[in-house]
Amino acid sequence: MERHCNTLLRSVKSRRHPYASIASFVTATAQLDQIRLFYDLHDELFLDPEKKKSSGLVHDLCTIH
Helix, strand or coil, X not given: CHHHHHHXXXXXXXXXXXXXXXXXHHHHHHHHHHHHHHHCCXXXXXXXXXXXXXXXXXXXXXXXC
16 A cells, blocks of 8 residues: 555646646556556566566556456
């Protein structure tokens, strides 16, 4: 949970409209996850080579194992 909150905090770019920044980040992340799943592009769109062994989704907590 702390990791997720830290990710959200880093996504805030505007002090005046923080919720808009968070909403934009969450939407972009969800869209990228859906593109990965729909087109089977886990390896091509994964940005962190150290964690390549995981499922490749940005939010592994949202997936059902």
